[in-house]
Amino acid sequence: MKELTIISGKGGTGKTSVVASFAALAQNKVLADADVDAADLHLILAPDIKHEEDFKGGRIAQIDLDRCTECGECRERCQFNAISPEFVVDKIDCEGCGVCVHFCPVEAIDFPQSVCGRWYISETRFGPMVHAKLGIAEENSGLLVSLVRNQAKVLAEEQGYDTVIVDGPPGIGCPVIASITGTHAILIVTEPTLSGLHDLDRVGGLAAHFKIPTFACVNKFDLNEEMSDQIAEYCASKHIGFVGRIPYDTGVTYAMVASQSIVEFSDGPVSRAIRQIWKKLEGFLKDKA
Amino acid sequence: MIICIASGKGGTGKTTVATNLARSLSGDVQLLDCDVEAPNAHLFMKPEFKHNEKITTPVPEVDLERCDFCGKCGEICQFSAITVIGQKVLTFPELCHSCRGCLMVCPREAISERGRELGLLQKGLSGPVEFIHGRLRIGEAMSPPLIEAVKGYIDPEKTTIIDAPPGTSCPVIVALKGSDFALLVTEPTPFGLNDLKLAVGAVRILEIPLGIIINRSDVGDDRVVTYAKEEGIPVLMEIPNDRKIAEAYSRGIMLVDVDPTMKARFQALHKKIGELIP
Numbered sequence: 377m378k379e380l381t382i383i384s385g386k387g388g389t390g391k392t393s394v395v396a397s398f399a400a401l402a403q404n405k406v407l408a409d410a411d412v413d414a415a416d417l418h419l420i421l422a423p424d425i426k427h428e429e430d431f432k433g434g435r436i437a438q439i440d441l442d443r444c445t446e447c448g449e450c451r452e453r454c455q456f457n458a459i460s461p462e463f464v465v466d467k468i469d470c471e472g473c474g475v476c477v478h479f480c481p482v483e484a485i486d487f488p489q490s491v492c493g494r495w496y497i498s499e500t501r502f503g504p505m506v507h508a509k510l511g512i513a514e515e516n517s518g519l520l521v522s523l524v525r526n527q528a529k530v531l532a533e534e535q536g537y538d539t540v541i542v543d544g545p546p547g548i549g550c551p552v553i554a555s556i557t558g559t560h561a562i563l564i565v566t567e568p569t570l571s572g573l574h575d576l577d578r579v580g581g582l583a584a585h586f587k588i589p590t591f592a593c594v595n596k597f598d599l600n601e602e603m604s605d606q607i608a609e610y611c612a613s614k615h616i617g618f619v620g621r622i623p624y625d626t627g628v629t630y631a632m633v634a635s636q637s638i639v640e641f642s643d644g645p646v647s648r649a650i651r652q653i654w655k656k657l658e659g660f661l662k663d664k665a
Numbered sequence: 666m667i668i669c670i671a672s673g674k675g676g677t678g679k680t681t682v683a684t685n686l687a688r689s690l691s692g693d694v695q696l697l698d699c700d701v702e703a704p705n706a707h708l709f710m711k712p713e714f715k716h717n718e719k720i721t722t723p724v725p726e727v728d729l730e731r732c733d734f735c736g737k738c739g740e741i742c743q744f745s746a747i748t749v750i751g752q753k754v755l756t757f758p759e760l761c762h763s764c765r766g767c768l769m770v771c772p773r774e775a776i777s778e779r780g781r782e783l784g785l786l787q788k789g790l791s792g793p794v795e796f797i798h799g800r801l802r803i804g805e806a807m808s809p810p811l812i813e814a815v816k817g818y819i820d821p822e823k824t825t826i827i828d829a830p831p832g833t834s835c836p837v838i839v840a841l842k843g844s845d846f847a848l849l850v851t852e853p854t855p856f857g858l859n860d861l862k863l864a865v866g867a868v869r870i871l872e873i874p875l876g877i878i879i880n881r882s883d884v885g886d887d888r889v890v891t892y893a894k895e896e897g898i899p900v901l902m903e904i905p906n907d908r909k910i911a912e913a914y915s916r917g918i919m920l921v922d923v924d925p926t927m928k929a930r931f932q933a934l935h936k937k938i939g940e941l942i943p
Contacts, residue, residue, distance in 0.1 A: 384675075385703050386676065386705070387674065387675010387676045387703070387831040388675040388676010388677060388831075389675075389676060392856065413832040413833045413834040413863070414673050414674055414675075414831065414832050414833060414860045416855075416859055434743065453765075453769060455763060456764075468838055468842075468870070471762050471764060472743055473743050473744075473762055473764030473766055474741060474764075475741070475764050475765070475766040475769065478741050478766065478770065479769070510833075510834055512833050512866040512867050513833065513834070513835075513838045513866075513867050513871075514835075515835050517834045518806065545832070546675040546702075546703065546831050547700075547702030547808075547830065547831070547832075547836075548702045548703065548801060548803065549702045549801060549805070549807070550807060550808070551834075553804075567915075568915055569914055569916075569917075570705075570708045570915065570916065570917040571680070571703075571705040571708055571914075574703075574705060574708060575703040575705065578702075578703065578803060579703075582803050582804060585804045596911075600912060600915035603915055626906075629885050632854050632855050632856060632885075633854065633855060633885060633886050635855070
């Protein structure tokens with residue numbers, strides 16, 4: 377089983393539109409949406425949920441005011457200013473470290489595990505999909521990303537699928553690290569803008585840090601062809617496999633409005649470019665298998 | 666006044682709005698780029714950085730001469746960042762949340778602190794605008810404490826504009842917290858609407874007044890407008906899809922420089938926001 381993770385650094389470059397197309401093109405695969413705090417892949421794949429479970433993340437401190445003597449020990453020790461002068465824990469600020477729980481002299485602080493999201497195994501028109509929803513303003517997105525990837529892997533192994541395609545989050549922090557550690561290949565979807573190149577450099581650096589084979593493609597390349605050339609040169613200098621240029625086409629938006637991937641919606645230049653990119657990646661994953 | 670520009674979905678135009686708003690206002694203005702994972706505002710503002718500051722977070726360092734391997738540090742740590750195995754103490758600084766629990770609980774004062782580098786904070790001027798951003802170190806997972814450090818430079822005497830990261834989890838919440846107004850930039854597509862709803866949820870948890878900007882307003886469908894009406898959220902500005910704007914953006918050229926009439930629109934936007942803050 378081989379796993380491909382799609383990321384971008386900069387948000388909104390077209391990751392999910394590309395993944396939705398790969399979903400239509402790839403054979404014998406499991407899909408995983410690892411962008412758990414702004415998941416969008418389900419809007420195209422219309423998953424039919426077969427199994428769902430709570431995601432329990434970290435713990436949160438809860439002060440029982442009946443037992444509390446207001447000694448102030450907890451407030452002094454909390455590094456996150458999460459306890460008010462009235463001894464109420466701010467759920468958003470609490471880091472779940474348990475320091476207050478440990479040091480409370482009258483054991484007035486409970487430390488329950490909190491449910492911070494939900495995860496799903498679904499059936500789609502393109503095969504099985506594992507996805508999740510992180511509660512709004514919740515922490516532990518990295519843990520949930522790892523859980524989604526793991527479930528997708530288990531499903532692939534149990535049912536004999538040979539590829540897992542992961543739609544990753546933007547950025548380079550905790551959820552991105554969780555979505556690429558140990559993956560077999562990365563595709564970075566970027567755009568021909570200064571911001572796109574700047575963030576490609578950061579996320580490409582992260583992929584190199586983890587020594588993962590990395591590919592890149594430019595979406596909307598004809599918005600600035602000079603910048604697209606610059607990105608291709610940059611990739612060559614950093615050992616990032618440059619696998620294609622996707623033209624700008626408002627058809628991509630209309631496909632999205634119609635809840636379809638672009639390769640289902642039209643057979644125009646965008647679809648042809650994505651097909652070629654998939655062929656190259658598919659070849660790489662097969663060679664590795 | 667602190668205005669935070671957020672979005673849920675990435676790439677909707679947060680940075681475009683934040684930078685052009687900052688450039689259009691008169692008086693004392695500061696722009697804080699809190700998208701520390703993918704900071705891009707400086708590519709447009711082109712500030713001259715005068716101040717560079719390495720931001721660190723405390724992680725434990727164990728003095729094995731003093732340690733008697735009692736294991737209390739490993740017991741209190743919720744993040745598996747320190748553990749005692751036989752006559753060895755293993756620390757995993759990248760997992761540490763800097764709660765100082767191990768240090769407090771150690772009966773032999775064998776634990777001290779060192780700094781783990783989170784990233785770089787840079788400060789400088791872009792014309793009259795004070796510009797500050799954070800750059801998360803490649804390989805570092807935790808962005809919230811770096812965002813806090815950037816926000817440490819908020820000057821209450823100034824108009825503060827914050828460019829927030831995408832999403833709805835902890836980094837966005839840290840960026841939004843304490844703002845007087847949240848300006849959510851979206852696009853009229855199913856992805857834009859889905860993530861806008863999540864962002865509205867986050868802003869409402871924090872009880873911050875909010876408004877919407879619809880970017881590329883003529884591509885897609887009208888469900889964002891319908892949603893805004895139903896929820897009673899004002900749509901404060903619409904920016905049409907324009908290839909000229911997109912091409913200029915690709916070169917790091919600001920909207921107000923492509924279309925000078927935009928300056929008055931951003932000033933009007935600022936005025937409307939002022940009226941919406943209770």
